[in-house]
Amino acid sequence: MPSNEAGAGHPASAGESHTEGEEHEPRVPQENGTGAPDLARSALVRPPASAPAPAPVTLRSDLRASAFDGSAALAVTAVVFAVLYARIEAKTSSTVTVMPFMADTGAFWMYFLSQAFGWSALLWAWGTVVLGLLLSGPRPARLPLSGPRLERLHRTTSLNTIALIFAHALLFAAELIHHSKDSWLGALGTTFVEVFVPGGYDSGTGRIAIPVGQAALYLALPLGLLFYVRHRIGPRTWRAMHRFVLVVYVLSVWHTLLYGTNVWYDGWFRTTVWLLQLPIAALFLMRLLRPARRSQRLRGLGEHPGSPAGWSLRLVGRVAAVGIMVVLLAVIITGRDGGRVEPPPDTTSTHNHD
Template sequence: MKPSSTPAVPEPADQPGTTSTTDRSQPRVTLRSDLRASIPDGLIALVVTAAVFALLYARIKAKTSSTVTVMPFMADTGGFWMYFLSQAFGWSALLWAWTTVVLGLLLSGPRPGRLPLSAQRLERLHRTTSLNTIALILAHALLFAAELVRHDTTRWYSRLYTAFVESFVPGGYDSGTGQLAIPLGQAALYLAVPLGLLFYIRHRIGPKTWRVLHRFVIVVYVLSVWHTLLYGTNVWYDGWFRTTVWLLQLPIAALLLARLLRPARRSERLSSPGAHTGSRAGWGLRLGGRLA
């Protein structure tokens, strides 16, 4: 997702590390440098996760959560703490995914008049929150698998195999709402990893190819929200949780609409049919993509 450039040039500058003249003097952004930069953001994510876990745990312990009403066995906080921790990582992953998408849309759409950070710092924050989102999703999935292993009574190799299939193989989980919700979460995970890391090899695949693939990041976010609404225990049974999740989508929708109507890159702006230099069929395809 690209920021616009202030000078009046035919094409806004690319992100650091691409072939733009402005950025050649800057060192290429690497995965290692962004991993180091993501540590403070990651520590904040862990603090948020701990707070969410404490909230979930306290509500279950006090029996104020509707989860206990629907699933009484979940009242055993000592027996299901790992599941609650998995839920907490899932919530923080969704929050970090939301932040990543908002930052990306701010950078690639019409820029607000005033922003607290420069475009370069926003770009870096966009990348670090993306890396931490991947880490949080992985932690969420691994803890869910660990919970399945913990409560299985078969031999260890059978427990590991079953947990792997139910957690990471689409269609492997065959119980209740999870039959649809788990594959949606798996799809989000399997798309998030390559789409998030392709940025660091864009000089090999080409900036244009990377930009096209990067647009599918919004699909990862939609899958994550869908997964949460279907299978997030507290969302499913408590109305205000679910309402909050829906309300958080309004800024995303507004920024996405602004991004489609007025992208930062001038080459992506949809001109009138008469002013379009290409074929009418190509213009029609671009219009159809915007409408979709």
């Protein structure tokens, strides 16, 4: 889900004006009136050697560059899996409260691994959004990475986020197949519908949470890959579509809060999820207040070059961003977000878990 709405600092942008095969004509030393070349004058006017054009950014190059970032994501997933597993073993996770049969860690380890991939996917999506907001809005004066390296990291975290979401969904599907009483082929078909077809999962909270997660997955894939064909669809179209990346992240958080059994109930774990949203809300507000593109700046209504409707929309966006900040602070301070405060009366599942 790469982002560079301003277009500045992108490795590909720096070389877009370069034409393959273009060469600079060498300057011929001028004569100084005596019939001999004026070498001193020619040395002063000789053009400097042009720097080599940066390598084009392609999906293949970014996939190679994402190896280190992907390894870090797998390491984080392993740590999260160990924590979730230990909490289940100690019966301190609310997952055991919701589904007591899950206390059998040996039988449901794939489910916990799916949860771990889901958490690392959410964390990598968080990092991708933060990097995108840093690139498209005002950034701190001192950052450990240069602009081009920051952009490349943004692209690699985006690709790894998509991979982590897929792993999360596939392991959840594998868990359903493993505990199904149907034949292998029948279980495969039923599970595909439940996991990948909107509306196919009809059990409890999953009737809402699963479609929300599917929407995040099916939006993340094209929005993340459209960057690599932006020259074909046009930069303006790409920028307009790329703004929906934030929607993908919101859907991912919503899916987690709805279906993540270890954050079902109010407590420090759920409050931490909301705490992570505070930097994104702050960066988003800064992005609106100080946009990189002059046309998006909010000036007086009479001074704004756009239509009154556009001015009003930008004003509403800034007011909404401030309201989101206020709500987040209230949730973090009180530890309450209107979610569940006690186990529901029925925690059974329509699936067979033998």
